[in-house]
Amino acid sequence: MANDLIGALVVMLGVLFVVLTMIAYLTYLERKVLGFMQDRLGPMEVGPWGLLQPLADGIKLLSKEDIIPSEANRAIFRIAPVISLVPAILAFSVIPFGHDSFSLLGVTLHPYIADINVGILLILALSSIGAYGILLGGWASNSKYSILGALRSAAQVISYELTAGMSVIGVLILSGSMSLVKIEDAQSGGFWHWYIFPQIVAFVIYVISGIAETNRTPFDLPEAESELVAGFFTEYSGMRFSLYYLAEYANMIIVSSIATILFLGGWNPPIPALGFIPPVIWFLLKVYFFLFFFFWIRATLPRLRYDQLMRFGWKIMLPVSFANIIVTGIAAYFLER
Structure with a gap:
C-alpha cells in the first residue's frame, strides 16, 4: 500500500511538472508556428531563438498589478480563474501515457496516475466544471464585454460539449x-486497428467540438477581440489573467490527448515493428500533431458569426452524431452475432 501511494505521488508530481512545462512552451510554439506561417520569425530576443520567452512572460505577469474593478464581486472575481484551471489540471489524472509499469529505486511507477473504469466520463465532467470559471469570471467583472463573452461561452460549451460526448459513444x-487504458489496449496491433477508420465521422465531430470547447479560432466567440475587447477576461490583469490562458492551453492538451487515445491508438505504434520506440514518444507525437493542427487552424480560418456557430452545432453536428451512434450500434450488433 505504501509503495503504491509513493508511486502515485511520484507520477503525480512528474505529470504536473511536464504538463505545466508543456503549457508554458505551447505559448512559445504557437507564436513560432504562426510567425512562420505569416512569413516572420516570432519570438527571437529572449534567449537563443527566443527559447526563454515563456520564462520572461511568466516573470512579467507575476510582477504586474492585480487590478480588481471597483464594482466587481471581489470574491468570485478572484476565484473564477482558479475554477477554470484546476479541473483542466485534474483531468490529467486519468490520461495514460504508456502501458508498461516499471520500478525506480524500489518504487513501482505506472504510466498514469489512476486507471478508473469511467475515465472518459470523469474528463467530460471536469470539462463541464471548467466552463463555470468563464461564466463566473465574466459575470463578476461587472462589464458589458465580459458578461457577453461569458454568455457566449456558456451557450457554446452546452452546444458543443453535447456533440463531443455523442462522438465518444461510438x-x-x-x-x-x-x-482509457482498455480503449488503448483494444487498438494495439497496428494502425488498422485504430478507431479512426470505423469512426471517421465521430473523429471529425470530436475534433470540431474540441476546437469549439477550447474557444479556439474559428470558434473563439467568447473572447472575440474585434467585438468584445477580450471577452470574459477583459477586466483581468496580472497572474489571474494568465490563469485563463493556462486553462485554455491545458484544455487543448486534454482534447488532443483524448483524440489520440480514442481514435489514433494512444501509445500504440502504427506498425508493430516500431514497438522498440518508447510508448510515451508515440503518445506525445500524436498529441503534438493535434496541437499543431490547433495552430494551423488559427492561422488559416476566419471567425464564424455567432448565429453560424450555433446553427452548425445544433442543426448539423448533433444530428450527424446521433446518426453515427445508431449506425455504429447496428453494425456492432450484427458483427457480434
Missing part, C-alpha cells in the same frame, strides 16, 4: 469499456 461501443 468508440465506447466498439471497445466495450470506458477505461
Whole structure:
C-alpha cells in the first residue's frame, strides 16, 4: 500500500511538472508556428531563438498589478480563474501515457496516475466544471464585454460539449469499456486497428467540438477581440489573467490527448515493428500533431458569426452524431452475432 501511494505521488508530481512545462512552451510554439506561417520569425530576443520567452512572460505577469474593478464581486472575481484551471489540471489524472509499469529505486511507477473504469466520463465532467470559471469570471467583472463573452461561452460549451460526448459513444461501443487504458489496449496491433477508420465521422465531430470547447479560432466567440475587447477576461490583469490562458492551453492538451487515445491508438505504434520506440514518444507525437493542427487552424480560418456557430452545432453536428451512434450500434450488433 505504501509503495503504491509513493508511486502515485511520484507520477503525480512528474505529470504536473511536464504538463505545466508543456503549457508554458505551447505559448512559445504557437507564436513560432504562426510567425512562420505569416512569413516572420516570432519570438527571437529572449534567449537563443527566443527559447526563454515563456520564462520572461511568466516573470512579467507575476510582477504586474492585480487590478480588481471597483464594482466587481471581489470574491468570485478572484476565484473564477482558479475554477477554470484546476479541473483542466485534474483531468490529467486519468490520461495514460504508456502501458508498461516499471520500478525506480524500489518504487513501482505506472504510466498514469489512476486507471478508473469511467475515465472518459470523469474528463467530460471536469470539462463541464471548467466552463463555470468563464461564466463566473465574466459575470463578476461587472462589464458589458465580459458578461457577453461569458454568455457566449456558456451557450457554446452546452452546444458543443453535447456533440463531443455523442462522438465518444461510438468508440465506447466498439471497445466495450470506458477505461482509457482498455480503449488503448483494444487498438494495439497496428494502425488498422485504430478507431479512426470505423469512426471517421465521430473523429471529425470530436475534433470540431474540441476546437469549439477550447474557444479556439474559428470558434473563439467568447473572447472575440474585434467585438468584445477580450471577452470574459477583459477586466483581468496580472497572474489571474494568465490563469485563463493556462486553462485554455491545458484544455487543448486534454482534447488532443483524448483524440489520440480514442481514435489514433494512444501509445500504440502504427506498425508493430516500431514497438522498440518508447510508448510515451508515440503518445506525445500524436498529441503534438493535434496541437499543431490547433495552430494551423488559427492561422488559416476566419471567425464564424455567432448565429453560424450555433446553427452548425445544433442543426448539423448533433444530428450527424446521433446518426453515427445508431449506425455504429447496428453494425456492432450484427458483427457480434
